[in-house]
Amino acid sequence: MLKLNVNNESSRLRAVVLGTANSIGPTPTVEEAYDPKSLEHILAGTYPVESDMIKEMDAFNKVFEKYDVQVFRPNLIENYNQIFTRDIGFVIEDKFIKANILPDRDRELDAIQYVLDQINPSDIISAPEEVHFEGGDVMLWNDYVLIGTYKRPDYKNYITARTNQLGVDFIKELFPNKTVLSFDLVKSKTEPRDNALHLDCCFQPVGNDKGIIYKGGFYDEKEYYSLVELFGKDNLFHIEREEMYHMFSNVFSISPEVVVSERNFTRLNNWLRENNFVVEEIPYAEIAKQEGLLRCSTLPLIRD
Numbered sequence: 001m002l003k004l005n006v007n008n009e010s011s012r013l014r015a016v017v018l019g020t021a022n023s024i025g026p027t028p029t030v031e032e033a034y035d036p037k038s039l040e041h042i043l044a045g046t047y048p049v050e051s052d053m054i055k056e057m058d059a060f061n062k063v064f065e066k067y068d069v070q071v072f073r074p075n076l077i078e079n080y081n082q083i084f085t086r087d088i089g090f091v092i093e094d095k096f097i098k099a100n101i102l103p104d105r106d107r108e109l110d111a112i113q114y115v116l117d118q119i120n121p122s123d124i125i126s127a128p129e130e131v132h133f134e135g136g137d138v139m140l141w142n143d144y145v146l147i148g149t150y151k152r153p154d155y156k157n158y159i160t161a162r163t164n165q166l167g168v169d170f171i172k173e174l175f176p177n178k179t180v181l182s183f184d185l186v187k188s189k190t191e192p193r194d195n196a197l198h199l200d201c202c203f204q205p206v207g208n209d210k211g212i213i214y215k216g217g218f219y220d221e222k223e224y225y226s227l228v229e230l231f232g233k234d235n236l237f238h239i240e241r242e243e244m245y246h247m248f249s250n251v252f253s254i255s256p257e258v259v260v261s262e263r264n265f266t267r268l269n270n271w272l273r274e275n276n277f278v279v280e281e282i283p284y285a286e287i288a289k290q291e292g293l294l295r296c297s298t299l300p301l302i303r304d
């Protein structure tokens, strides 16, 4: 049995699900795209190819091997994108919460059933259909759960809005001991530079008290300032619009000291090193073309 335990984004990682780029299928059509960055690359003829993405995920897996982390990979569904395992579920404390994900992606959860079978069934939680949330929007910070959402009435029109108010309320009820803060994110169906697809596309804590943040990802300035207050201005690394487009905030912590990052994120990687982090740099620029990066490709099951 797996003894689930996750309370934040950076305690030493022991077990994780890492997505897979195998059998990802042909380049999607314009109609099939469900995020604007994939759309941009489909239109430009630069959508990433499977073999390149497999190499990138292998490099990520090697870092987990180096740090002796137990890695689970999803079973293969033929011709199906299974890279962004983060969104299909998430662990809070010792509970696994199945996400009610975008219908285009709902087969992804079946592929980790063999992992769920190793979890005490009473620790697996499902939510009613109308409750929407994806793991990329759910960020744990010890006593806090920080949730990205879309609060305006045209939610239904945005395929890029993945967590609704019912999703936020569901987590609040499930974890009355946690302080739940929600953040209305900017969304665009056509311009990836103005689309914070999930909270982890514009914010993520690193280490014990630091964070990476893009102010423009927050629709309501007040909510951005609540994070500045929580972390302290000097502890936050502010990224620019183009850096958020490249997904600088979507690195991944193996421990409070070790962060896996993209090798081209020079400004961020320097800041991390200046702040005494060990930066494990890997190539991930092809996968980034699908509006997801390292955090998005992982689903932590056990941290210290």
Ligand SMILES: NC(=O)NCCC[C@H](N)C(=O)O
Pocket (backbone or CB within 6 Å): 034, 035, 038, 084, 086, 087, 135, 136, 137, 197, 198, 200, 201, 290, 291, 292, 293, 295, 296
């Ligand atoms: N947590 C994340 O930001 N996940 C990335 C998901 C990208 C994928 N193309 C999607 O639109 O669902």
